[in-house]
Amino acid sequence: MNVTKGTIGxxxxxxxxxxxxxxEELIRRLRRAEIARQRVQIFKPAIDRRYAQDQIVSHSDLxxxxxxxxxxxxxxxxxxxRAEVIGVDEGQFLGPELVEVATRLADMGKRVLIAGLDTDYLGRPFHPMPELLAVADEIMKTLAICMQCGNPxxxxxxxxxxxxxxxxGAEGMYEARCRRCFEPNLAAVHAATATTIPD
Ligand SMILES: [Zn+2]
Structure with missing residues (x-):
């Protein structure tokens, strides 16, 4: 965030x-780099087609x-x-090679920003985000608000x-939950219930 000038990756x-x-945070940082007239290049996984193929869109519509x-x-x-700043959204979808690629780009002097889910729907570390956290110079962990009880x-x-x-997916398929309200087996429970409901 407090970026050095020059070619330190x-x-x-x-x-x-x-x-x-x-x-939202990723977009904020990338916009500031653009305001500073740095050459910014931004990527996202092709799998994420929720909003637009050629844009990163936050839930708040940035x-x-x-x-x-x-x-x-x-x-x-x-x-x-020539890119000085590389932004990546949904890093968890780009495969284990992202760690090596990010390291190489930083070694070349580029500022690399990666956003992604740190855990999956069962609460397990979502690779390669844990490895990226290990090689990162700076880390921000963002918390949502539990949609059941309002806690972080x-x-x-x-x-x-x-x-x-x-x-x-987005709203309707997922929601943020705190540790206490998180139910990793909910999907399975729903599946079992669904089979008992006649058409
Ligand atoms: Zn909760």
Whole structure:
């Protein structure tokens, strides 16, 4: 955040559950870099088609242009050598190679900002975010507000029945929950209930 001038590379990671303002914070930092007339390049996973293919959009509807890539290798191939700041949203969807790619870009002198979910729908560390936290120069952990009780929330509660690691969605499919209200087995419970309801 307090960026050095010049060519010292840097990795910043913003992580937390859904609805905690990660994209908003990422966009805020990238906008400030643009105001400082730095050359900014922004990526997001092609899997995330919720709002727009060529933009990162926060839940509060902040937007910034971005390029969609399917993995970290494609991201690296698309990096403009002149870019001074590289922004990445939803880093958890870009694969384990993102750690190496981010490190390489920082070693080249670029400021790399990565936002992503730190845990999955079962509360497990969502790779490669833990590894990115380890190699980062600066970390911000964002908390949401528990939609059940109003306490600070670190979990992403999935509300639909699915055992897939990745189910891209927003309001209605997920909500933020605190430790006490988080129910990782809720999806399975819903699935069991659904089979008992006749059509
Ligand atoms: Zn709660």
């Amino acid at each position: 840097w990795i910043e990671v913003i992580c937390g559950p859904m609805f905690s303002g990660k994209s 937007r910034i242009r971005s390029e969609a890539v399917s993995n970290a290798a494609e991201l690296q191939a698309r990096v403009d050598v 929330a670190k979990h992403t509660q999935r509300l639909v029945a699915s055992s897939d690691l990745i189910v891209v």
